[in-house]
Amino acid sequence: MPENRPMTLIEYVTRKQQAFPQATGAFTTLVEGLALATKIISREVNQAGLGHLLGLTGRRNVQGEAVARLDEFSNDTLIRTLTRTGVVCAIGSEELAVPIRLPADPVPGVYAVVFDPLDGSSNIDYAVSVGSIFGVYRRRSSRDQIGGMEDLLQSPGDLVAAGYSVYGSSTILVLSTGDTVDGFTLDPSLGEFLLSHQNIRVKPKGKFLSANTCNRGAWEPNVLRAFEAFEQPAEGKPMSLRYVGSLVADAHRTLLAGGMFVYPADRKQPEGKLRLLYEAGPLGFLFEKAGGAATDTRRPILEIVPKALHDRTPLLLGGTEDVARFMELCRE
Ligand code: FBP
Numbered sequence: 333m334p335e336n337r338p339m340t341l342i343e344y345v346t347r348k349q350q351a352f353p354q355a356t357g358a359f360t361t362l363v364e365g366l367a368l369a370t371k372i373i374s375r376e377v378n379q380a381g382l383g384h385l386l387g388l389t390g391r392r393n394v395q396g397e398a399v400a401r402l403d404e405f406s407n408d409t410l411i412r413t414l415t416r417t418g419v420v421c422a423i424g425s426e427e428l429a430v431p432i433r434l435p436a437d438p439v440p441g442v443y444a445v446v447f448d449p450l451d452g453s454s455n456i457d458y459a460v461s462v463g464s465i466f467g468v469y470r471r472r473s474s475r476d477q478i479g480g481m482e483d484l485l486q487s488p489g490d491l492v493a494a495g496y497s498v499y500g501s502s503t504i505l506v507l508s509t510g511d512t513v514d515g516f517t518l519d520p521s522l523g524e525f526l527l528s529h530q531n532i533r534v535k536p537k538g539k540f541l542s543a544n545t546c547n548r549g550a551w552e553p554n555v556l557r558a559f560e561a562f563e564q565p566a567e568g569k570p571m572s573l574r575y576v577g578s579l580v581a582d583a584h585r586t587l588l589a590g591g592m593f594v595y596p597a598d599r600k601q602p603e604g605k606l607r608l609l610y611e612a613g614p615l616g617f618l619f620e621k622a623g624g625a626a627t628d629t630r631r632p633i634l635e636i637v638p639k640a641l642h643d644r645t646p647l648l649l650g651g652t653e654d655v656a657r658f659m660e661l662c663r664e
Contacts, residue, residue: 341367341505341516341525348509358419358442359493362468363507365417367525369410370464370497370505373450374518376405377462377499386457394429394642400456403427406449406464420445421471421479424641426610431641433480440475443468443492444483446610451496452578461500463580467614468493484641488613489634496614498584504528506584506618513587513622529588534624536653538590541571542582550598555629558661559594562654579606583615583649587622592650592658596629604628604646608638612647625655629662 339347345363349355380386380402389399407427414420415434421441423432426448434441445468452462470492473482488494495507503518505525515529541562548556562571571591576582579595586593597604606612616626616633626633628646636645648655 338526338528341507341527344514344516344527345507345509348511356442359509361417361419362414362443362445363493365413365420366410366466366495367505369413370503371518371523371525372409372413373402373406373464374497374499374503377402377450377456378503380456381459393427395426397453399427400450400453402456402462403450403453410447410449410464410466414445419443421473422481422483423447424484424609425449426607426642431481431484433478435478436475440471441479442471442475444471444479444486445469446484446613448607448610451580451611452576455576455578460578461498461576461581461584462578463496463498463500463584465496465580465611465614466494467491467610467617481641484609485638487635487637488608488616489632491613491617494614494617496580496584496618498580500581504584506532506587508618508621510621513618532587532622534587534619534622534651535590536623536651538586538592538651538654539569539571540574540585540589540591542574542576542586542591542593543595544575544577545573547596547598547600550600551596552598554662554664555594555596557664558658561661562592562658579611579615583619586649587619587624590651590654592648592654594629594648594650594658595646596648597646601644604644606645606647608633608636608643608645609641612645615647615649619649623652624650625652627655627659629659 424446447466516525517528
């Protein structure tokens with residue numbers, strides 16, 4: 333390996349943790365667990381057609397959605413790997429109606445983790461990019477009791493870290509521990525995530541517009557007007573439409589290339605489709621840390637306080653100028 337090889341994910345996180353004299357290493361252990369789980373999921377996603385992991389399990393999850401075999405595999409893999417780290421007290425997953433509460437084994441966990449184990453389920457069987465999204469909170473409940481809902485039902489503004497993995501043309505893990513947002517590409521030959529995108533910044537104005545425009549007929553008139561102002565601007569070049577239908581892939585492109593992703597509320601889903609705690613929240617945290625913006629088309633995602641584990645929300649992600657303009661048009 334040439335001398336100037338990029339830092340590995342764990343080298344990078346360890347170096348950052350050294351800046352905190354009170355750090356115990358628990359966070360690095362957690363990131364190691366998340367990285368291992370996403371490597372295992374990445375391997376299965378890449379070979380899904382060869383194994384037995386395509387198709388549905390025949391079950392429905394708490395959202396009423398048909399559960400894909402890869403959804404189930406990813407969920408089990410993340411739960412097992414995070415439990416084995418010994419630093420987690422509670423887990424909230426898109427696939428589980430109630431949280432997993434972890435006893436002190438051998439010591440109380442200090443973090444609570446929420447995740448969407450495999451986002452983009454409508455694309456899983458067609459080799460289109462999918463991903464895993466996760467958010468990390470500091471434990472709130474006292475350590476002499478078992479962790480639970482109290483540790484998970486926290487505002488995205490209280491996240492201490494968040495990230496996602498995209499399983500696409502390459503597998504990339506994007507992570508923020510509250511300061512910079514960095515991307516790490518999996519080198520399968522080494523089995524290591526290597527630093528490939530350091531200090532990602534979202535352009536204030538971008539060229540891509542992303543939404544499921546088939547829903548436009550059910551959008552609120554002010555949201556439709558705002559969207560069309562970007563689609564057919566009175567002056568200047570229109571944006572280009574890009575929509576994968578996997579939130580993690582659409583968000584990743586928007587984070588790197590700029591522009592806007594919007595999944596508004598509509599008459600079918602008046603509270604929005606996407607989930608606050610393990611989809612909009614972690615992505616909102618990343619966009620804000622990368623100098624972008626994340627709102628529910630009315631207020632910042634980071635200010636929303638969840639009432640339940642599977643709360644839904646409208647979502648608007650993008651550069652600060654584009655998002656501010658969209659919000660302004662919504663208010664007109
Ligand atoms: P899950 O796949 O994790 O359920 O996430 C929901 C999702 O698939 C997002 O990834 C995506 O942005 C959206 O739904 C697509 O919705 P639609 O099919 O209505 O465009």
